[in-house]
Amino acid sequence: MREFPGGSKALAQAVSAAAEALRPIRWPAERLDTLGGYLTYHNITLFIAFLCVYAIVQGAKILRGAEESHVMEVLLSTGISRRQVLIEKTIAFAVTTLIVTLGLGVATALSMWALGAPDLYGSIFSFLGALFAIVYAFSLTLLISQFTRSYKSAAGIATISMIFLYIANNLSEKIGPFGFVKFLSPTYYANLTRPLVPGHGVHWISILLTFILCILLTQISIYFFTRRDLRSGYFIKSTNPKKRIVDQVRMRKKILWLSSLYKNRISLVSWTLTSAAFLAMLVLLEPSVADVWGLIKWLGVSNENSLQLAIEIEYISLCTSLLPPIISGYVVQQSAGWINELKQGRLEIYLSSRLTWRSLTMQRIATTTIGSSFIALISIGVLSVSAYFLDIDIVAFGLLRVLILSIACGISMSVIALIVVSIFPARESVIVLATYIGISYIISYVANILGWPTWVQKISIFYSFGTPYLEWPSLGNSTMITFFLLPGAYLATRLAALSPKTA
Amino acid sequence: MKTSEKNNQKELNNLKPVINAVNLSKDYGGHRGLFDLNLSVFEGEIFGLIGPNGSGKSTFIRLIMDLIRPTSGSVHIFGASSKTHARWVMDLIGYIPGELPRFPGLSARYIIEELAGLRSDVDFAYVHELSQRLQLDLNLKYEELSHGNKQKMMLIQAFMHMPKLLVLDEPTLGLDPIIQREFTNLVSEVRDQGCAVILSSHVLADIERICDRIGLIINGNLVKVGTLSELRESKVHDVEIVCNNHFDHSKLLEIKNLQNLELDGSTISARVSGPMGPFLKAISELDVLEFDSRELSLEEVFFSEFSR
Numbered sequence: 001m002r003e004f005p006g007g008s009k010a011l012a013q014a015v016s017a018a019a020e021a022l023r024p025i026r027w028p029a030e031r032l033d034t035l036g037g038y039l040t041y042h043n044i045t046l047f048i049a050f051l052c053v054y055a056i057v058q059g060a061k062i063l064r065g066a067e068e069s070h071v072m073e074v075l076l077s078t079g080i081s082r083r084q085v086l087i088e089k090t091i092a093f094a095v096t097t098l099i100v101t102l103g104l105g106v107a108t109a110l111s112m113w114a115l116g117a118p119d120l121y122g123s124i125f126s127f128l129g130a131l132f133a134i135v136y137a138f139s140l141t142l143l144i145s146q147f148t149r150s151y152k153s154a155a156g157i158a159t160i161s162m163i164f165l166y167i168a169n170n171l172s173e174k175i176g177p178f179g180f181v182k183f184l185s186p187t188y189y190a191n192l193t194r195p196l197v198p199g200h201g202v203h204w205i206s207i208l209l210t211f212i213l214c215i216l217l218t219q220i221s222i223y224f225f226t227r228r229d230l231r232s233g234y235f236i237k238s239t240n241p242k243k244r245i246v247d248q249v250r251m252r253k254k255i256l257w258l259s260s261l262y263k264n265r266i267s268l269v270s271w272t273l274t275s276a277a278f279l280a281m282l283v284l285l286e287p288s289v290a291d292v293w294g295l296i297k298w299l300g301v302s303n304e305n306s307l308q309l310a311i312e313i314e315y316i317s318l319c320t321s322l323l324p325p326i327i328s329g330y331v332v333q334q335s336a337g338w339i340n341e342l343k344q345g346r347l348e349i350y351l352s353s354r355l356t357w358r359s360l361t362m363q364r365i366a367t368t369t370i371g372s373s374f375i376a377l378i379s380i381g382v383l384s385v386s387a388y389f390l391d392i393d394i395v396a397f398g399l400l401r402v403l404i405l406s407i408a409c410g411i412s413m414s415v416i417a418l419i420v421v422s423i424f425p426a427r428e429s430v431i432v433l434a435t436y437i438g439i440s441y442i443i444s445y446v447a448n449i450l451g452w453p454t455w456v457q458k459i460s461i462f463y464s465f466g467t468p469y470l471e472w473p474s475l476g477n478s479t480m481i482t483f484f485l486l487p488g489a490y491l492a493t494r495l496a497a498l499s500p501k502t503a
Numbered sequence: 504m505k506t507s508e509k510n511n512q513k514e515l516n517n518l519k520p521v522i523n524a525v526n527l528s529k530d531y532g533g534h535r536g537l538f539d540l541n542l543s544v545f546e547g548e549i550f551g552l553i554g555p556n557g558s559g560k561s562t563f564i565r566l567i568m569d570l571i572r573p574t575s576g577s578v579h580i581f582g583a584s585s586k587t588h589a590r591w592v593m594d595l596i597g598y599i600p601g602e603l604p605r606f607p608g609l610s611a612r613y614i615i616e617e618l619a620g621l622r623s624d625v626d627f628a629y630v631h632e633l634s635q636r637l638q639l640d641l642n643l644k645y646e647e648l649s650h651g652n653k654q655k656m657m658l659i660q661a662f663m664h665m666p667k668l669l670v671l672d673e674p675t676l677g678l679d680p681i682i683q684r685e686f687t688n689l690v691s692e693v694r695d696q697g698c699a700v701i702l703s704s705h706v707l708a709d710i711e712r713i714c715d716r717i718g719l720i721i722n723g724n725l726v727k728v729g730t731l732s733e734l735r736e737s738k739v740h741d742v743e744i745v746c747n748n749h750f751d752h753s754k755l756l757e758i759k760n761l762q763n764l765e766l767d768g769s770t771i772s773a774r775v776s777g778p779m780g781p782f783l784k785a786i787s788e789l790d791v792l793e794f795d796s797r798e799l800s801l802e803e804v805f806f807s808e809f810s811r
Binding site: 253353502 | 594606
């Protein structure tokens with residue numbers, strides 16, 4: 001902070017403007033001129049949000065996942081009651097979260113100590129104070145999963161709800177009467193405890209309240225769990241096979257890649273809506289950001305010629321630069337589906353037909369290309385409409401470039417994902433890919449600011465695509481992209497043929 | 504080689520081999536896998552694979568399907584390699600894996616339509632016929648079906664394109680007796696149309712009833728191949744007699760090819776290996792009320808082989 005031109009005050013002023021602009025992503029931002037305030041805004045709020053996402057995944061998986069894999073049947077056949085199962089799984093999650101939050105607290109304490117502002121109590125309680133808020137997210141998902149048809153739908157609905165609540169909480173002061181929804185958001189309660197921020201401390205009432213909410217939601221979940229059929233939602237009626245007659249409706253052959261798109265339609269729509277809503281929201285923030293734009297140029301989101309560009313153009317460039325990472329995230333999720341095809345025995349069945357590895361690889365690329373195009377097209381469309389209503393000038397050719405390069409990024413990421421999945425046909429490869437996307441994004445975001453060498457920047461997949469709204473990639477980067485699109489696809493095909501067909 | 508076996512071999516030589524495995528091995532290490540398997544399966548033949556769990560049956564089936572690659576040796580389907588001519592070969596095969604795949608969120612009908620899209624020729628009228636014969640409502644969600652009903656769907660997808668070769672790993676698992684009978688009928692029908700069938704099963708009664716030849720795999724080795732009567736190495740009979748008068752059983756103890764002798768009042772039961780003459784001679788003095796003799800079932804052959 002001391003190294004920033006103008007010192008911590010100048011940094012705080014600059015970051016405050018950027019924080020306001022990126023309010024949907026991360027909030028609140030207070031006392032950024034202090035290390036505790038900066039760390040709380042920059043790291044702790046985000047870590048807690050990630051832990052809430054983790055809680056959602058676990059909340060959906062721990063019960064419904066066990067039901068779908070028939071593990072729950074075996075568990076219940078031992079004589080343990082459903083009530084006991086639910087309570088014990090919640091306690092297990094709480095204990096795990098306690099360990100994780102303690103670990104993060106200790107790591108934060110060490111950082112504070114290393115940077116000359118030791119605060120053990122504040123560091124530990126910054127995370128520990130969020131413990132029950134995270135368990136609240138878990139319990140909320142458990143409750144949602146009592147009513148859904150499957151684990152996937154529970155996870156999907158809970159994730160979308162969580163994203164909505166997270167953003168609504170961050171924007172609660174801006175959305176008028178709808179601001180009350182923040183009281184449903186776990187991050188609202190977590191953020192009340194901010195002992196590292198001067199003027200704030202441990203918010204015991206919110207901790208107590210989230211603890212009570214956890215117990216309440218767990219009790220409600222128990223009520224429904226003990227009354228519903230396993231592998232079904234509480235209100236979902238089971239079909240009785242004996243009463244139904246054999247279908248005589250005309251059947252039609254399906255094309256695999258189209259079928260894959262159809263099967264993943266909910267995921268595709270979710271990614272598209274999230275992306276479009278996110279871009280629209282950023283565009284809606286443009287008037288307030290424009291006022292402080294000069295303060296956040298240090299973010300390095302623009303190209304070398306940005307000094308000559310209008311603020312509107314630079315800002316739209318910043319917004320559209322988020323599209324390739326979103327599309328990459330979608331592709332990584334698709335790669336999880338490829339692993340599932342192997343692990344769940346579908347691949348074995350597909351490849352026992354005239355479908356070859358080569359054809360399957362090309363069809364997978366086709367599916368992700370169409371999906372990427374759909375996300376990009378709708379997102380850019382929504383961004384354009386939002387910009388039109390706010391009277392923000394947009395460069396049509398720039399948007400066309402964004403569309404083309406976002407799709408190219410999706411295809412490149414597909415090729416990388418196919419190669420990784422072929423070499424490591426395990427669920428861990430999805431984590432590797434997700435980590436790569438995360439690292440790529442961080443590199444593309446901070447490399448300019450910190451003046452990292454070009455070779456480090458080239459590790460990022462997003463580096464090659466530059467700033468699509470402003471310009472085409474350089475010749476070297478275009479060559480890099482071409483490598484992924486053509487020889488990369490060939491390599492993916494060859495490697496796929498060597499990978500196992502059965503789990 | 505006995506005359507009947509020579510005749511069988513001559514008949515087989517006149518047929519085209521659909522599956523031809525030569526010195527086929529898949530070594531997983533630790534003496535696990537399949538070793539030096541030589542086998543031909545012919546047009547219009549139903550070949551059954553039996554053996555204990557982990558003996559190598561599914562490994563052989565996966566090698567046929569090119570799902571795993573051999574350590575040495577080769578297997579050809581219709582004279583072609585399923586590796587180099589996958590597109591052509593696989594289109595001729597109907598396959599049921601040993602473990603049911605998962606298709607979350609999809610109806611049986613959707614899955615059939617999707618898999619039909621991967622086949623060159625599927626007659627949906629035949630799909631409907633199969634679904635009716637197997638009593639499966641295709642509108643139902645696959646994941647909500649019972650194990651047996653999922654297996655029915657797998658049967659439909661294996662039969663729907665009228666393949667020239669059926670490769671079935673445990674096809675009757677979870678099927679009720681009525682559907683098992685229907686399955687037997689289906690297999691017999693396609694056999695009559697020239698389709699070759701290779702199936703593995705632990706339901707030995709099924710194998711005994713429908714298979715033309717049977718292969719016994721133990722510890723990765725194909726230890727026996729032949730018709731059921733050929734598998735019964737020496738003619739072994741389980742005999743049981745009920746007699747009216749007292750009998751000195753010491754005479755029976757002198758018969759060398761008699762085993763498992765049991766006396767229960769007026770009932771005598773034993774196992775005769777080979778010629779029945781000495782046993783018949785010994786009981787000729789008796790006032791026999793009932794005489795029952797039967798050859799060993801496949802299950803008994805299986806157990807006697809496995810216990811060696």
